[in-house]
Amino acid sequence: MKYMKRRGLKLFAVAALLPVMSVGVVSQSSKAPAVPSAVSMSAEDSATVKVVTQLVRDFLANVPKNDPKVFEGFFADDVIYTRSAGVTVKKADILKNIDARAVTEPGATYEGDDFTVHPYGNMAVVNFRLIQHSGSQTNYFRNTGTFLKRNGTWRAIAWQATRVPPAETRPPETRPKPEEK
Numbered sequence: 001m002k003y004m005k006r007r008g009l010k011l012f013a014v015a016a017l018l019p020v021m022s023v024g025v026v027s028q029s030s031k032a033p034a035v036p037s038a039v040s041m042s043a044e045d046s047a048t049v050k051v052v053t054q055l056v057r058d059f060l061a062n063v064p065k066n067d068p069k070v071f072e073g074f075f076a077d078d079v080i081y082t083r084s085a086g087v088t089v090k091k092a093d094i095l096k097n098i099d100a101r102a103v104t105e106p107g108a109t110y111e112g113d114d115f116t117v118h119p120y121g122n123m124a125v126v127n128f129r130l131i132q133h134s135g136s137q138t139n140y141f142r143n144t145g146t147f148l149k150r151n152g153t154w155r156a157i158a159w160q161a162t163r164v165p166p167a168e169t170r171p172p173e174t175r176p177k178p179e180e181k
Contacts, residue, residue, distance in 0.1 A: 048119035
């Protein structure tokens with residue numbers, strides 16, 4: 001009997017509050033714009049977005065130089081990097097493979113677009129599309145990096161690269177529709 005009274009009381013409370021809750025939803029929805037508004041950022045967060053985006057752009061522009069200093073300055077000593085093949089490497093492996101990449105991809109250039117940066121104080125998460133131009137071939141990757149600002153310097157502490165398959169090899173649900181091209 002006690003159980004029934006408690007259960008009944010809970011149901012009564014929910015039933016009594018339901019109209020009040022729905023009024024709140026209606027009043028909120030009438031005030032909200034039809035299109036979601038952009039997230040407002042502090043000046044510090046906006047500066048972080050600009051700095052991290054430019055850091056990635058500069059890195060990509062300088063990768064073809066095969067200069068270890070470019071990689072040293074971009075990746076933290078304790079970086080965890082997962083390549084598009086699923087292999088996880090450390091900074092020493094990245095530095096060791098600079099010359100191998102120069103041989104296997106001579107003349108390749110890199111750029112990024114479609115950047116999204118989420119700043120979190122002295123950390124930031126960036127996602128973007130990396131575009132690799134290698135001769136007449138263009139390859140695309142989605143990259144996600146986590147940056148940490150230590151001693152005033154931003155460095156990548158985690159990185160994930162995922163190769164975007166060519167359009168003809170993508171599953172049908174991810175291919176662009178004819179009207180989207």
